Amino acid sequence: xxxxxxxxxxxxxxxxxxxxxxxxxxxxxxxxxxxxxxxxxxxxxxxxxxxxxxxxxxxxxxxxxxxxxxxxxxxxxxxxxxxxxxxxxxxxxxxxxxxxxxxxxxxxxxxxxxx
Amino acid sequence: xxxxxxxxxxxxxxxxxxxxxxxxxxxxxxxxxxxxxxxxxxxxxxxxxxxxxxxxxxxxxxxxxxxxxxxxxxxxxxxxxxxxxxxxxxxxxxxxxxxxxxxxxxxxxxxxxxxxxxxxxxxxxxxxxxxxxxxxxxxxxxxxxxxxxxxxxxxxxxxxxxxxxxxxxxxxxxxxxxxxxxxxxxxxxxxxxxxxxxxxxxxxxxxxxxxxxxxxxxxxxxxxxxxxxxxxxxxxxxxxxxxxxxxxxxxxxxxxxxxxxxxxxxxxxxxxxxxxxxxxxxxxxxxxxxxxxxxxxxxxxxxxxxxxxxxxxxxxxxxxxxxxxxxxxxxxxxxxxxxxxxxxxxxxxxxxxxxxxxxxxxxxxxxxxxxxxxxxxxxxxxxxxxxxxxxxxxxxxxxxxxxxxx
Numbered sequence: 001x002x003x004x005x006x007x008x009x010x011x012x013x014x015x016x017x018x019x020x021x022x023x024x025x026x027x028x029x030x031x032x033x034x035x036x037x038x039x040x041x042x043x044x045x046x047x048x049x050x051x052x053x054x055x056x057x058x059x060x061x062x063x064x065x066x067x068x069x070x071x072x073x074x075x076x077x078x079x080x081x082x083x084x085x086x087x088x089x090x091x092x093x094x095x096x097x098x099x100x101x102x103x104x105x106x107x108x109x110x111x112x113x114x115x
Numbered sequence: 116x117x118x119x120x121x122x123x124x125x126x127x128x129x130x131x132x133x134x135x136x137x138x139x140x141x142x143x144x145x146x147x148x149x150x151x152x153x154x155x156x157x158x159x160x161x162x163x164x165x166x167x168x169x170x171x172x173x174x175x176x177x178x179x180x181x182x183x184x185x186x187x188x189x190x191x192x193x194x195x196x197x198x199x200x201x202x203x204x205x206x207x208x209x210x211x212x213x214x215x216x217x218x219x220x221x222x223x224x225x226x227x228x229x230x231x232x233x234x235x236x237x238x239x240x241x242x243x244x245x246x247x248x249x250x251x252x253x254x255x256x257x258x259x260x261x262x263x264x265x266x267x268x269x270x271x272x273x274x275x276x277x278x279x280x281x282x283x284x285x286x287x288x289x290x291x292x293x294x295x296x297x298x299x300x301x302x303x304x305x306x307x308x309x310x311x312x313x314x315x316x317x318x319x320x321x322x323x324x325x326x327x328x329x330x331x332x333x334x335x336x337x338x339x340x341x342x343x344x345x346x347x348x349x350x351x352x353x354x355x356x357x358x359x360x361x362x363x364x365x366x367x368x369x370x371x372x373x374x375x376x377x378x379x380x381x382x383x384x385x386x387x388x389x390x391x392x393x394x395x396x397x398x399x400x401x402x403x404x405x406x407x408x409x410x411x412x413x414x415x416x417x418x419x420x421x422x423x424x425x426x427x428x429x430x431x432x433x434x435x436x437x438x439x440x441x442x443x444x445x446x447x448x449x450x451x452x453x454x455x456x457x458x459x460x461x462x463x464x465x466x467x468x469x470x471x472x473x474x475x476x477x478x479x480x481x482x483x484x485x486x487x488x489x490x491x492x493x494x495x496x497x498x499x500x501x502x503x504x505x506x507x508x509x510x511x512x513x514x515x516x517x518x519x520x521x
Contacts, residue, residue: 002280086280087280087282088280088281088282088284089230089232089279089280089281089282090281090282090284090286090290093232109279110279111278111279111280113278
């Protein structure tokens with residue numbers, strides 16, 4: 001069955017939500033995760049630390065270069081993701097809509113390359 | 116080949132192409148395989164039919180031939196590339212969809228072409244290519260882009276359908292209204308691309324209108340229970356009916372000034388009958404209300420006979436389902452006829468539409484009627500610079516010229 005990466009965009013300039021604001025989002029995401037697991041479509045998911053914690057490694061040249069920060073300057077960064085199985089894009093989009101509503105973030109849906 | 120035979124083959128191509136391609140896409144799950152096989156079948160038809168005659172069921176002949184060509188090709192490729200996955204599709208046990216019901220192959224393919232995960236430009240291009248049977252060159256010419264640009268647009272969209280696994284399926288009941296709305300939007304976009312840009316001398320673009328009408332007829336035959344489809348078909352017929360009177364001497368002619376004797380009475384009659392069908396169902400929607408407004412206009416023997424009260428009332432209803440400034444602008448045009456230009460101008464000035472040429476043109480006309488010539492001239496200038504359409508520019512320029520002569 002096709003697999004899809006559902007990635008959540010984070011804008012680092014957005015205000016950090018207060019604990020009162022973040023608690024219902026955590027709960028909604030937990031509930032959504034449980035639903036994905038129960039459906040049998042769960043592959044993997046995780047939330048990421050901020051880009052301040054990112055390190056970029058470039059070993060394409062003769063000497064590997066290690067630098068602080070993300071590989072591209074962007075307005076938005078990957079905040080977290082799900083990897084799910086879905087019969088087709090329509091099913092993946094249904095999950096993405098629920099995931100987006102749960103985590104209160106925009107979700108990009110990308111298919112994995114078929115084997 | 117005789118002219119008759121050639122015309123007949125063109126007709127069969129246009130009518131049967133979508134049936135053949137859609138049936139093969141369902142069976143083989145690959146648009147390219149389906150299109151290549153359909154083309155090969157058409158070539159075979161061109162070779163055989165002039166001597167053997169056109170078979171009694173040309174669509175069936177084409178589908179059978181194309182299916183055989185596709186299987187041959189997949190066998191060849193699976194021998195060469197051991198594409199087991201594709202070979203497995205040869206014995207796809209899925210029965211063909213029952214034609215005439217919602218589960219029609221063409222309908223599945225149409226929903227794929229109009230999938231919201233594709234860009235609007237790609238939806239239009241794919242629909243014309245796969246359902247309309249137009250060539251890349253024809254579509255490129257209609258949208259005034261180079262052939263290579265259109266070819267890339269279509270190739271990219273087909274790749275996304277394949278890579279992202281966009282399904283060939285009529286959406287589930289819960290999603291159907293929204294997804295059907297997307298399909299109708301594509302059909303109306305095709306129509307408007309042909310209608311709004313037409314200068315009367317550009318037959319490829321005029322063909323887009325006829326193609327959109329054909330698509331709406333097909334949709335209506337496949338989903339007879341949805342009044343918005345009927346509404347869109349009626350809207351396009353009633354608009355198309357006025358085409359012969361819409362441009363004269365390279366200049367746009369407004370509805371009020373059109374020679375109504377040149378309107379196509381057959382199309383108007385059909386459009387009115389469809390609007391009556393919608394009224395009987397009594398589930399009004401965006402396209403049905405637009406069709407009803409056009410029915411009121413085309414019902415008036417002369418512009419002076421127009422029932423503006425009814426038109427304003429219909430725009431009120433339309434604003435409830437589509438609360439957009441463009442609807443409010445069109446409503447104001449009716450208000451001008453009912454309550455005078457002062458009331459209408461106040462309504463128009465409240466709208467934030469300064470990038471829309473029709474807003475400036477409407478203001479210009481209202482200011483002209485109020486005798487505020489210098490303000491009207493400025494509004495005509497703004498309208499002229501906001502549109503690229505030569506017929507519209509010619510009309511606005513003449514109107515502006517008449518102002519300064521006052």
